[in-house]
Every structure is written in structure tokens, then in C-alpha cells.
Amino acid sequence: xxxxxxxxxxxxxxxxxxxxxxxxxxxxxxxxxxxxxxxxxxxxxxxxxxxxxxxxxxxxxxxxxxxxxxxxxxxxxxxxxxxxxxxxxxxxxxxxxxxxxxxxxxxxxxxxxxxxxxxxxxxxxxxxxxxxxxxxxxxxxxxxxxxxxxxxxxxxxxxxxxxxxxxxxxxxxxxxxxxxxxxxxxxxxxxxxxxxxxxxxxxxxxxxxxxxxxxxxxxxxxxxxxxxxxxxxxxxxxxxxxxxxxxxxxxxxxxxxxxxxxxxxxxx
Amino acid sequence: xxxxxxxxxxxxxxxxxxxxxxxxxxxxxxxxxxxxxxxxxxxxxxxxxxxxxxxxxxxxxxxxxxxxxxxxxxxxxxxxxxxxxxxxxxxxxxxxxxxxxxxxxxxxxxxxxxxxxxxxxxxxxxxxxxxxxxxxxxxxxxxxxxxxxxxxxxxxxxxxxxxxxxxxxxxxxxxxxxxxxxxxxxxxxxxxxxxxxxxxxxxxxxxxxxxxxxxxxxxxxxxxxxxxxxxxxxxxxxxxxxxxxxxxxxxxxxxxxxxxxxxxxxxxxxxxxxxxxxxxxxxxxxxxxxxxxxxxxxxxxxxxxxxxxxxxxxxxxxxxxxxxxxxxxxxxxxxxxxxxxxxxxxxxxxxxxxxxxxxxxxxxxxxxxxxxxxxxxxxxxxxxxxxxxxxxxxxxxxxxxxxxxxxxxxxxxxxxxxxxxxxxxxxxxxxxxxxxxxxxxxx
Numbered sequence: 001x002x003x004x005x006x007x008x009x010x011x012x013x014x015x016x017x018x019x020x021x022x023x024x025x026x027x028x029x030x031x032x033x034x035x036x037x038x039x040x041x042x043x044x045x046x047x048x049x050x051x052x053x054x055x056x057x058x059x060x061x062x063x064x065x066x067x068x069x070x071x072x073x074x075x076x077x078x079x080x081x082x083x084x085x086x087x088x089x090x091x092x093x094x095x096x097x098x099x100x101x102x103x104x105x106x107x108x109x110x111x112x113x114x115x116x117x118x119x120x121x122x123x124x125x126x127x128x129x130x131x132x133x134x135x136x137x138x139x140x141x142x143x144x145x146x147x148x149x150x151x152x153x154x155x156x157x158x159x160x161x162x163x164x165x166x167x168x169x170x171x172x173x174x175x176x177x178x179x180x181x182x183x184x185x186x187x188x189x190x191x192x193x194x195x196x197x198x199x200x201x202x203x204x205x206x207x208x209x210x211x212x213x214x215x216x217x218x219x220x221x222x223x224x225x226x227x228x229x230x231x232x233x234x235x236x237x238x239x240x241x242x243x244x245x246x247x248x249x250x251x252x253x254x255x256x257x258x259x260x261x262x263x264x265x266x267x268x
Numbered sequence: 269x270x271x272x273x274x275x276x277x278x279x280x281x282x283x284x285x286x287x288x289x290x291x292x293x294x295x296x297x298x299x300x301x302x303x304x305x306x307x308x309x310x311x312x313x314x315x316x317x318x319x320x321x322x323x324x325x326x327x328x329x330x331x332x333x334x335x336x337x338x339x340x341x342x343x344x345x346x347x348x349x350x351x352x353x354x355x356x357x358x359x360x361x362x363x364x365x366x367x368x369x370x371x372x373x374x375x376x377x378x379x380x381x382x383x384x385x386x387x388x389x390x391x392x393x394x395x396x397x398x399x400x401x402x403x404x405x406x407x408x409x410x411x412x413x414x415x416x417x418x419x420x421x422x423x424x425x426x427x428x429x430x431x432x433x434x435x436x437x438x439x440x441x442x443x444x445x446x447x448x449x450x451x452x453x454x455x456x457x458x459x460x461x462x463x464x465x466x467x468x469x470x471x472x473x474x475x476x477x478x479x480x481x482x483x484x485x486x487x488x489x490x491x492x493x494x495x496x497x498x499x500x501x502x503x504x505x506x507x508x509x510x511x512x513x514x515x516x517x518x519x520x521x522x523x524x525x526x527x528x529x530x531x532x533x534x535x536x537x538x539x540x541x542x543x544x545x546x547x548x549x550x551x552x553x554x555x556x557x558x559x560x561x562x563x564x565x566x567x568x569x570x571x572x573x574x575x576x577x578x579x580x581x582x583x584x585x586x587x588x589x590x591x592x593x594x595x596x597x598x599x600x601x602x603x604x605x606x607x608x609x610x611x612x613x614x615x616x617x618x619x620x621x622x623x624x625x626x627x628x629x630x631x632x633x634x635x636x637x638x639x640x641x642x643x644x645x646x647x648x649x650x651x652x653x654x655x656x657x658x659x660x661x662x663x664x665x666x667x668x669x670x671x672x673x674x675x676x677x678x679x680x681x682x683x684x685x686x687x688x689x690x691x692x693x694x695x696x697x698x699x700x701x702x703x704x705x706x707x708x709x710x711x
Binding site (some may be wrong): 038113144226228248 | 397561564566570572
């Protein structure tokens with residue numbers, strides 16, 4: 001069983017994740033968009049469109065204006081998550097010495113790595129508890145929430161808690177073991193998982209998340225990007241420029257050529 | 269809350285070329301229509317699969333804020349569709365449905381769909397609150413399309429569509445009555461201005477085709493008078509068309525084929541009179557269909573499309589205007605502000621035409637719907653319509669006494685007098701922008 005978890009599961013989960021996301025994207029993007037759904041004010045040029053898009057994607061502009069508490073919690077959560085992901089890659093690869101490129105000493109780099117990592121982890125946890133609390137105590141968020149929403153936040157809290165405790169207690173030799181294990185996975189020649197219970201659970205929960213993600217509400221980032229691209233489409237200009245292809249088959253001429261949509265009969 | 273919507277009978281549906289699905293085939297037919305629509309438009313599928321149920325949309329929705337019914341929270345309204353979609357079309361949904369074994373009968377589902385898809389006015393305000401930009405109006409429209417395909421259409425809509433098919437306009441006004449009405453208006457204009465101003469119909473070789481809301485021939489005649497005066501002052505070679513006497517396109521609310529075909533009627537009318545410019549009258553969703561959907565529905569459009577308010581605003585400095593002493597505010601129709609990008613022109617016109625123009629808060633794309641958008645003008649919905657207008661009344665009350673609440677949309681013009689009366693607001697009347705312009709134009 002352990003063998004299965006440490007050597008096979010990570011590959012299976014990455015495969016399911018990639019396949020899931022690829023299929024979902026294909027499923028979404030192969031469907032036509034017969035009628036534009038632009039919202040106004042609409043962008044007047046591509047740069048404008050990109051600016052609107054980035055403001056939403058990076059700063060969560062809509063909820064910043066409409067729901068400040070939700071914005072604070074969700075933005076802090078996603079920002080700290082971003083930092084955590086970058087921190088994992090750099091911190092594990094360089095064993096906390098990544099800040100030495102900035103000219104600080106080894107000790108200072110380790111302290112920086114530890115304190116930034118811990119802060120991000122704690123902000124991540126606090127905002128997750130905030131988001132969970134909101135679903136539990138806010139009337140409207142409570143009314144819309146379903147079981148899977150609690151499960152998803154619970155799963156993230158589980159990953160964050162094990163990760164934070166691991167960060168607090170980790171020693172350099174253990175970090176080296178973890179690095180070796182991760183490297184073995186990256187190179188496709190998995191070795192035994194380090195005997196660190198916190199790491200074990202952190203890793204298992206993460207794998208569950210990776211498998212679950214493409215099939216759940218957690219892929220909202222991807223959907224959000226596609227929706228925002230549709231919402232910022234420039235409005236059509238008339239008269240239509242010559243040779244412009246039909247938007248979709250829906251725009252093709254009606255066969256009967258009649259102005260009467262149906263064979264209507266006089267009824268009054 | 270439950271609404272009591274009169275639904276069209278089998279015969280009424282037959283009259284407009286629609287069919288009723290027998291009850292034993294209903295569940296299968298419903299799923300087949302769901303399958304069709306998620307493959308028809310990218311919006312539906314992505315939006316169904318992206319909501320995180322954060323509830324941010326609740327505070328956006330005048331329907332939820334007015335009725336207090338949590339099922340009117342946009343996310344939960346969309347969930348009615350989402351539930352059927354997930355249970356039948358997604359792998360995780362199929363597993364969950366199998367494990368929980370939860371199921372509701374098709375008849376119950378349909379009842380809830382009718383109930384809640386017709387308490388949404390497709391105003392799109394929730395798009396601005398959703399972190400992902402989910403447009404619940406798209407999902408509500410899809411629900412209405414599916415309902416109509418399986419035979420559930422409010423009889424109010426069926427009536428309008430029958431009129432549209434028979435006479436080319438929502439009110440069912442015949443060509444004869446329109447000609448008569450225009451002659452009467454010409455007489456009125458003669459008496460008021462002392463000038464011979466013609467209202468041309470089907471005039472060949474016209475540069476401009478004006479598509480009015482058919483209400484302008486009946487109860488919003490002051491709007492049409494304003495338009496006619498404008499064309500006269502600008503010296504445009506314009507005409508009305510007797511086959512395209514309706515800007516409104518109810519196809520948008522229940523059937524996209526109808527949308528496409530009514531829009532085609534306008535395109536054909538323009539080519540018949542040789543117009544290079546089609547000017548749309550004061551009707552909210554008509555502007556969305558004309559500006560945003562024309563090309564998507566009917567391919568290349570060989571002429572320019574403008575709104576009468578844009579045309580007016582562009583020529584403001586050429587018009588002999590005298591400010592009218594009145595205090596007015598502007599109600600931004602949903603389909604202008606959020607779906608049609610028409611917010612500055614009416615403001616420029618009003619600021620030039622009246623002495624006291626005040627803004628309500630919020631305004632522009634954050635304005636609240638009048639409560640009767642998407643054609644919810646049926647009498648039996650009056651109670652619900654007033655609830656849906658609660659936020660509108662709260663916006664208007666702080667403005668105090670007003671001589672006119674200006675709403676350049678036929679549906680808003682029909683709904684707002686009821687809102688004024690119901691909520692005891694100190695507002696003399698609801699009017700169109702072109703009506704105010706007509707009053708300020710000195711001929």
C-alpha cells in the first residue's frame with residue numbers, strides 16, 4: 001500500500017489532473033460563442049482589454065468594489081497561495097538558501113525563507129478559516145453553499161495545517177530527504193517516501209486535491225479566465241467588413257427565406 | 269415566492285408554431301434540450317461549471333433584495349439548471365446522484381424553473397458582482413429557451429409573438445392603423461408647429477430607416493413626435509417601414525430562432541428602402557439585439573446601426589434647443605448600460621434640454637432594473653413586479669420631487685408609472701428622452 005502511495009499515486013494524480021484540465025478546456029473551447037456577451041464599459045482596444053482582464057485576474061476588482069470583506073479574505077488567500085507555491089519550488093530546491101542571490105548571508109536567507117514561508121502559511125490559514133466562517137455565518141453565503149464547498153475548504157485547511165506544522169518543525173536533514181524524494185519523482189525514478197508523518201499526510205492530501213481539482217469548483221480560475229475573455233470581447237462594428245467569416249453556424253441564412261418565423265395563423 | 273403565471277395553452281402554442289411535449293416524454297426531451305443548449309453556446313457550460321457559490325451575487329440582485337426569497341439569489345437560480353446538468357452530464361455529478369439517490373420529479377423541476385426563471389429580469393447586474401463574471405441572465409435565458417422548447421411559454425409572451433408574426437409588431441397594430449396613427453401625428457405636429465412635417469412610410473431610396481418601438485404609435489406618441497422633429501431639423505432623408513414596425517425582439521426572451529428571424533425582418537426592410545443607416549428607437553433589449561446580436565444572428569450587416577439617442581447626441585450643437593424648466597432624473601435601462609454601452613448620450617441630451625438634471629445612485633452600469641425587464645409586463649405579475657421594483661423605489665425616493673423620470677425604454681416606461689404610484693413617489697410622470705428633446709426643440 002505504501003509503495004502504491006509513494007511511487008504510483010503521485011504520477012496517477014498528475015496524469016488525472018492534466019487530462020482533466022485538458023479535457024475540460026477542450027470541452028469548453030470547442031463550443032461556439034454564437035452571440036457576444038460583452039459587458040460595458042467595454043474595452044476600446046486590445047491593451048484596454050488586457051488591463052480590464054488583469055485587474056480582474058490579479059486584483060479581483062469586481063469583489064473589491066462590491067464585497068470588501070470577501071475580497072480581503074479571498075485575495076489574501078490566493079496571494080499567499082501563490083507565494084507558497086513559489087516558496088515550495090525555491091525553498092525546497094535551494095534548501096532555503098535562495099535569498100543568497102540577493103547578497104544576504106546563508107543564515108539570513110534561511111531566516112528570510114522561514115519567516116516569509118511561515119507568514120504566507122499563516123495568512124493562508126487565517127483567510128481559509130475566514131472563508132469557511134463566512135459560509136457558516138453569513139446568511140447569503142450560507143444559503144448558496146453546498147457540501148462540496150465545505151469539503152474543498154476543509155481539504156485546503158488540512159493541507160495548510162500539515163504544511164505549517166511541517167514548516168515549523170522541519171530540520172535541514174529532513175528537508176534534504178524531502179528534496180531527494182521530490183527529485184526522484186521529477187526524474188521518474190521514485191524512491192521511498194521520507195519517514196516524516198507530517199510530510200506524509202501533507203503529500204497525500206495534496207495528491208487528493210490535485211486529483212479532485214479538475215472535476216470540482218476549484219477549477220474556477222480557469223472558468224473565470226474564459227468568462228472574462230468573453231465578457232471583454234469588443235462589440236461588433238457595422239457595416240460588417242467584407243469577407244468576415246460567419247461567427248457560428250447560427251448566423252447562416254434561414255433556409256425558407258420567409259419573414260414569418262413560424263407558419264402562424266391569424267388568431268384574433 | 270411562487271408566482272402565478274398564465275401559461276399558453278396547447279392551441280396558443282400551436283398558433284405560434286410551437287409544440288407541447290407529452291408528459292411521458294418530458295424528462296427525456298428536457299435532457300435533450302439541455303444537451304443541445306450546452307453545445308450551442310460556450311457561455312452556458314463554462315458558467316454552469318465555474319460558480320463557487322460564494323454568494324457575492326446576492327447583493328446585486330433586485331429580485332432577491334425585493335422578494336427576500338433566497339431562491340432568487342442568482343447563484344441559486346442558476347443552480348436549478350446546474351442541478352439537472354450536473355446530475356446528467358458530469359461524471360462527478362453522476363457519482364454524487366448515484367450515492368445520494370436524491371431525485372425530484374420532472375414536473376416539480378419544471379415548476380421551479382418556470383417560477384424562478386420568470387422572477388429574473390435578465391438585467392445582468394450580477395455579472396458585476398461575480399468574481400468570475402458569471403452572467404446568470406445567460407443561464408436564465410437558457411432555462412426559458414428550454415422551457416419554451418418543451419412547451420412552457422407564458423401566455424403573455426405567446427400573445428405578443430402571435431402579434432409579431434401576424435402584424436410585425438408586439439401590439440398587433442395593423443399597417444392601416446399605423447398609417448392612420450402617423451397621419452394623426454402629422455396633424456398634431458401641424459397644429460403645434462404650423463409646419464408640414466411628413467412621417468414617411470416605406471419611402472424608397474431613403475438614407476435612414478427608423479425602427480420604433482410599436483408603443484410609439486399608441487401610448488408613447490410623444491417619443492415618436494420627438495424623433496420626427498429631430499429628423500426634420502436634421503433634414504434627413506428617412507422613413508419608417510411598414511414591415512418592420514417593432515424594435516423589440518421577444519425572441520431574445522424565449523426563442524433564438526425567433527430572434528434571428530425578427531432581426532432578419534429589419535435587415536430586409538432596410539435593404540428594401542435602400543437605407544445605409546438603421547436607427548433604433550427607445551427600447552432596451554432591442555438595442556442589445558441590434559448592436560450586439562445582429563451579426564451573430566444574421567451574418568454580415570450591410571448598413572450602419574445607431575441608436576436614436578446616439579444620433580441626437582452627435583448632433584446636439586446643430587439643434588435649436590431651449591431648456592425646459594423641469595427637474596428630471598435618468599433611469600439607465602439595463603440593456604443600454606450593461607449590455608449596450610449607451611450611457612453618455614442620454615445624459616448629454618438631458619443636460620442640454622432641461623434646467624435641472626439629477627443623477628440617482630447608483631447609476632450607469634450599476635443602476636437597478638425597473639422590475640419589468642425581459643418582458644415581465646403581464647398583469648398577473650403586478651405584485652411580483654412591484655417587489656422587483658423595491659430597489660428602484662429606494663433609489664428614487666431620496667431625489668424628492670421630480671417632474672419626470674426619464675427612461676428611454678418601452679418596458680421601463682410601462683412599468684415605472686406603477687412603481688411611482690405603488691411606492692408613493694413624488695414624480696409627475698415617466699417619459700422618454702426623445703419626448704423631452706421634442707419639448708425642447710424649437711421649430
